[in-house]
Amino acid sequence: MDLVLSADQKLFRATVKGFLEKEAPLTRVRELADTSTGFDRDWWSRAAELGWTAMLVSEELGGGSVSGDGLLDLAIVAEEFGRGVGPGPLLATNIVLAGLAAATDGPDHSHIVEALVSGESVATWAVYEPGGQWSPLTPGLTAKPGSDGFVLDGVKDRVELAEQADLLLVTATTEQGLTQFLVPADAAGVSVEASRSLDLVRRFAEVRFAGVEVPGSAVVGLVGRAEPLVERQLQVAIVLQSAETCGALERVFEFTTQWAFDRYSFGRPLASYQALKHRFADMKTWIEACHATTGAAARAVQDGAEDAAELVSVAKSYVGSRSTQILQDCVQMHGGIGVTWEHDLHLYLRRATVNRALYGTPEDHRLRIADIIAPSERKTS
Amino acid sequence: MTDSTVEAVESFRLRARAWLAENMPRVDVDAVPPPPGDDDAEWVRTRELQKKLYAGGFAGICFPSEYGGLGLTPEHQRAFTEESEGYEMPLLLNVPTFSICAPTIMDMGSEQQKRERISAAIRGDEILVQFLSEPSGGSDLAGLVTRADRDGDTWVLNGAKTWSTCAYAADYALCLARTDWDAPKHRGLTMFLVKVHQPGITMRRITQVSGSTEFCEEFFDDLVLPADAVVGEVNGGWAVASRQLFHERTAVGGGSPFTSGRGTGRVSQPKPDLVQIARASGRAADPRVREMLGEGHALERVQEQLIRRVSIGLETGQMPSPAASIMRLGHAETDWRVDDLALEIAGGLAVSGEGPGRVGDNFLMRQGASLGGGSTEMSRNIISERILGMPREYAADRDVPFSQVKRGSS
Known part of the structure; x- marks a missing residue:
């Protein structure tokens, strides 16, 4: 940062x-x-x-x-x-x-x-759907007019901490277009089933909505006008996710560097081998770049800058791919201990891998950037 | 800045904006760049443009006022550079004159050298270059063999230098030479300020694979230098060169506060515009190509952001000066990847080397980004040893009198 x-x-x-x-x-x-x-x-x-x-x-x-x-x-x-x-x-x-x-x-x-x-309540964003990649603007989950508001039908997955959440912010397609609803997790027709989660403590779940009735007051913003809100949520998500990944990288790089000083082979520390020193220099450079781009994206989103959407995708494109590369390199530097359950490395690798995959992959965000810098060839969906 | 006499950045920016609109010519986007190696007219133009900046009171923004500058902050310079976008600027002076040579003279030179050389450069009267590398060695700069021998009050220079950028157009050079052969290599060097065009110097232009002839090679035959040509201390030349290398790494990484306007102005290495290449190859709508466009754009933005972060780190003292190597390494890596992407996006079009960005020619010079300004292997040594504190590489010539150090045959 x-x-x-x-x-x-x-x-x-x-x-x-x-x-x-x-x-x-x-x-x-x-x-x-x-x-x-x-x-x-x-x-x-x-x-x-x-x-x-x-x-x-x-x-x-x-x-x-x-x-x-x-x-x-x-x-x-x-x-x-x-x-x-x-x-x-x-x-x-x-x-x-x-x-x-x-x-x-x-x-x-x-x-x-x-x-x-x-802190009395906990909420989470239900935006992914089973089998789907990052496509928040075209949910399959529908909200149709009901007797007293809307009726939601559909399935969301990769919903973070859904088992613990009191409220779900759900993206849905209505006759008027993309709309978000705040739905109590205990509403009739909502069922939550835990999924297998890569991160050991940040759990994910699948949430089914079967004829879930919500009042009109459950709408967030205006019906059919959720796109700017979804973009705002995405921007905040990427900034926080990237900052979190930067912290993970910083910590892992610290203990991996220390390991290089403490671990001896052939009578000399790992840190004395040029082949390894150069990889540490690369990692140091990449981590500084991760901080730089995350800081720039955070500032742009904070200020509501014109290029906020672009800088968020720049950060995700870079931090998303570099982070896992750096962490795998740190595993390599540790040797076999790096792939054991008892070593802490995997806790960080899990978190960074989840962050890489969530809210658009680096590849998804590169396409977003292309839509900004080469808009005339943009694929209209 | 708490000094109330310093003009606020925003007020400076507005004044610059108005002045630029009134006085500086707009960049002609349709102008055909001169073929590589034929840029003499550009140097004449560069001096004219610098004189205009000086007359308007916008030259040498970050240089102290006693040496002809404005004594303002890097923020002022950034604002001016942003405003100068779209105007013709004397970009050729950015590297090495303003970003490397002048700051080194400012750090290490005598009062007279500072007053004369820095102000002459700011006025647009003089261009400065570096005589550092030698044909016999690249990364091992301190192992150089050009010699300066004392002769009464003067010095006599013999040897050869190479890779001096645009030396043919320059007036003065910072030249590092060996003055004590019995001292270990770093302790027997002295830096001299040498007039470039004078009897005793023979200059040859080097042709690169891209056709560029911006670099030169110089041969010295009993060139006589006055005593006041010494910069810093006699046999203290390594301290001067270290500052020079620091400024060079900063400049090559793109983080110098002394450059004005974006870029170096040299046409030999145009930055490939990936979107233009994708359109020329008819593949701008191909999702695979679009992913590459996004990747390339992201990398370029991240490199700018990295420069900004490290510059602030250096300015505020939160990063040690070897951190300039982080910018340098990041720059090379970005250039490599963008050159690779350009080649991949151009596809079959790269055969002719024609078309936007001259993709093929550019690719031939791909390694330039990781060689010029010190190789990236040296940057990695610097980062791992001086930032991360890892053990130094073994050197067979450490603390050995230079005359006893083994040297290769070429």
């Missing part, structure tokens, strides 16, 4: 770091891996008290941030989460809050926002 932080941001970072090191060290993450839920709700409430759910929300609704640039502050939290492969709905809830905060037209959801900010 940004090299230059204010004194307040530095203090904030130290608080986040201290909390995570004390309350969610890797030993705890491994314990949570064996639980059915992946995170602890009480723990999340205490995390929310530190402001981790408040930063994308206006002060009137109980929000606020350290620097006034909420997304930049939140990216600091995400980076620390990455350093420790933190559990919990930091990304999931904040992505939903980003959408709710941006939906200034349409039904009032302020009571829900307040419950999410306080």
Whole structure:
């Protein structure tokens, strides 16, 4: 992230770091891996008290941030989460809050926002569908007019922490076009089934909607006008995801470098072999570039800059592919221990691989960039 | 900046915008670049443009005012560069005159050298180059064998230099020579400021595979230099060269605060425009090609962002000066990949070397990005050893009197 932080941001970072090191060290993450839920709700409430759910929300609704640039502050939290492969709905809830905060037209959801900010409720974005790649604008799930609002039918999958969430932000196709609904996870007709998840603590699930009736007040923003909100949520998702990956890379690179100093072969440390030194130099360069592009995307989204969509896709294109390459190289540097369950490397590799795949792959985002720089040949779907 | 006498960046930007519109010629997008090797007219034009900038009070933005600059911040320079987009600028002076030679003289030169050479460059009167590399060695710069022997109050220079960028158009060169053969290699070197065009120097232009003849080779035969040609200390030339190499890495990576306007202005290596190439090859709608367009564009943006981050890191002291090698390595890698993408996107069109971006010619020079300004292998040594603190490579010539160091036959 940004090299230059204010004194307040530095203090904030130290608080986040201290909390995570004390309350969610890797030993705890491994314990949570064996639980059915992946995170602890009480723990999340205490995390929310530190402001981790408040930063994308206006002060009137109980929000606020350290620097006034909420997304930049939140990216600091995400980076620390990455350093420790933190559990919990930091990304999931904040992505939903980003959408709710941006939906200034349409039904009032302020009571829900307040419950999410306080940590009392947890929400998640239901946007993927079974067998589908990243195509958020054309959901197969439908919302048809019902007696008192809408009736939702369809299936979502790869829904983060759906088993733990109280609310689902669901993308749907209505007669008027793309629309998002806030649906209570316990509504009649909603069924959640856990999927196998690559990340040990950030779980995913499939959610079925069978004739789920929701009132008109469940709409987020305006009916048929969800596209800008989806774009906003995507932008926030990529910034937080990339910041988290940067934190993971930073931490793994630290302990891999240390390993290179401590591990001896043929009477000399690994760090003395030029063939390996050069790979460390490459990784260092790539990690700095990951920070640079994530910081630039965060700033652009924070400022609502004209090129925010482009810079978000630039960041995903770069961080998505470089991160897994760097982590696999770190596995190689460790030798056989790097592919064992007992070593922590796989916790990071799992997180980075999930982040690479989620909310558009680097390849998907390269196509988005092409649509910006060569629009006349854009494929119209 | 807390100094209230410094003009605010935004006010400077507005003033620059108005001045540029009033005074600088617009870039002629239809102009045909001169064939490689025939750019004499461009150098005349470059000096004219620099004189215009100087007359308008927009030259040497980050150089101190006592040496003819404006004494402003890198933010001012960035603002001016952004505003200068679309205008003809004296870009040929960016590297090495302003980004490498002038800052080195500023760091290490005598008061007289600073006042004379830096201000003459800013005025558009003089062009500076580097005489560093030698035919006998590339990466091992300190192993050079050009000699300067003391003769009373003067020095006598003999030997050869190579890879000096655009030396044919230059007025003064920073020339590193060996002055003590009994000292270990780094401790027997001295830096000199040498007038480029004078008896005793024979210059030859090197033809590269792209047809470019921007680089030169120089031969010195009993060239006499005055005592005040020494930059820094006698036998302290490595300290001067180290600053020079730092500025070079920064410049090659694209992060120098002393360049004005974007690019180096040299037409020998035009940056391939991937979208243009895709359109020329009729494949701009092919999803596979579009993915490559996105990848190339992302890499170029990331390289800019990396430069920005490392520049700020260096300016604020949060990164040590060897971090300039991170920009340099990132730049080479980006160039490689973009050249590869250009070739892949052009497909069969690369055969002729014609067409947008001259894809084929560009590809022949692909390694230029990882050779010029020090090889990327050296950058990787610097990053791993001086940033990550890993053990130094073994050197057979360390602490050995240079006269006893083994040398190859070529």
